[in-house]
Amino acid sequence: MDQQLEQLRTEALAAIAGAADETAVEQARIKYLGQAGALTVVSKGMKDVSKEDKPRIGKLLNDVRTAVTAALDERKAALLASADAAAFAGVDVTLPGTASRLGSLHPITQLQDRAIQIFRRMGFALADGPDIETEWHCFDALNTPKDHPARNEQDTFYMPDGRLLRTHTSTIQIRTMESSAPPIRIIAPGAAYRRDEVDATHLAQFNQMEGLYVAEGVSVADLKGTLEFFFRELFGSDAQFRFRPHFFPFTEPSFEVDIKATALGAADKWLEIAGCGMVDPAVFESINSKRGDTAYDPEKYTGFAFGFGLDRLAMIMSGTPDIRYFTQNDQRFLAQF
Numbered sequence: 510m511d512q513q514l515e516q517l518r519t520e521a522l523a524a525i526a527g528a529a530d531e532t533a534v535e536q537a538r539i540k541y542l543g544q545a546g547a548l549t550v551v552s553k554g555m556k557d558v559s560k561e562d563k564p565r566i567g568k569l570l571n572d573v574r575t576a577v578t579a580a581l582d583e584r585k586a587a588l589l590a591s592a593d594a595a596a597f598a599g600v601d602v603t604l605p606g607t608a609s610r611l612g613s614l615h616p617i618t619q620l621q622d623r624a625i626q627i628f629r630r631m632g633f634a635l636a637d638g639p640d641i642e643t644e645w646h647c648f649d650a651l652n653t654p655k656d657h658p659a660r661n662e663q664d665t666f667y668m669p670d671g672r673l674l675r676t677h678t679s680t681i682q683i684r685t686m687e688s689s690a691p692p693i694r695i696i697a698p699g700a701a702y703r704r705d706e707v708d709a710t711h712l713a714q715f716n717q718m719e720g721l722y723v724a725e726g727v728s729v730a731d732l733k734g735t736l737e738f739f740f741r742e743l744f745g746s747d748a749q750f751r752f753r754p755h756f757f758p759f760t761e762p763s764f765e766v767d768i769k770a771t772a773l774g775a776a777d778k779w780l781e782i783a784g785c786g787m788v789d790p791a792v793f794e795s796i797n798s799k800r801g802d803t804a805y806d807p808e809k810y811t812g813f814a815f816g817f818g819l820d821r822l823a824m825i826m827s828g829t830p831d832i833r834y835f836t837q838n839d840q841r842f843l844a845q846f
């Protein structure tokens with residue numbers, strides 16, 4: 510029996526060493542270790558081995574089985590390694606890989622992020638509010654009563670319960686003043702909605718960024734300085750500005766801001782880019798009566814507010830002729846940003 514086992518070992522190890530591929534290794538495994546394999550048959554014969562031979566033969570059988578198993582594993586690993594090497598032969602692993610195309614942020618989101626960064630540096634905090642608003646937050650609190658003509662112009666989409674899609678993000682300024690006392694300095698970016706006919710320069714849903722600064726002694730000079738700094742950061746230090754008198758119900762005095770900048774291809778023409786003004790004391794009064802205190806005492810505090818459309822700004826900056834491109838998700842357009 511000893512001899513038979515030694516012979517099996519030699520034979521099995523030789524067969525495994527000569528196995529040319531994985532199938533041959535598997536065949537060798539079945540031949541020696543399988544259910545009807547040679548070693549299995551021998552171990553079944555163990556019950557007939559005499560008592561004194563049993564320990565020795567048993568140990569030998571175990572040794573042979575371990576050796577064969579190890580040889581099988583080793584051969585399999587060696588075959589796998591040489592298959593890998595064969596697969597890589599002829600491949601220059603120092604060549605650059607095939608780049609996969611990464612997506613990017615939407616141009617309006619990119620502009621919004623940049624604008625937020627600039628205002629952050631001037632100490633403006635980011636504020637937020639709901640898209641579906643009450644009439645009070647959108648109009649009444651902003652000195653725009655029911656019969657006010659400006660309210661009609663800005664007519665929007667109403668819910669059955671009387672709430673509406675906000676026509677500007679000034680609603681966020683109202684909400685901020687309701688919940689916190691001065692001084693406050695916030696920017697309010699977000700979607701705004703208007704009942705506009707959609708065309709090359711109008712969308713029924715667009716993106717705004719508004720801002721509000723309320724403290725003691727805030728003046729028109731602060732307003733001009735802040736907006737000029739902001740737009741110069743965006744359009745270059747050579748940008749020129751013009752503040753034209755305008756009307757908004759919630760600011761007095763009010764202005765529209767025009768810019769002339771080479772970076773905009775507008776070295777010699779004025780482009781309107783924002784609305785702004787000093788917060789009308791009537792707005793502070795309506796906040797006070799809502800809050801039930803005099804936190805926004807118009808004798809003590811003044812403030813400025815401003816607002817601009819991000820879509821319009823992005824159009825001007827990129828020379829995009831039609832605002833609708835920003836909403837169509839056409840890769841050929843978006844990939845340019």
Ligand code: PHE
Nearest residue numbers: 677679784785786814815816
């Ligand atoms: N809310 C105004 C608009 O949507 C913009 C604005 C904001 C004007 C603040 C003045 C002050 O047109």
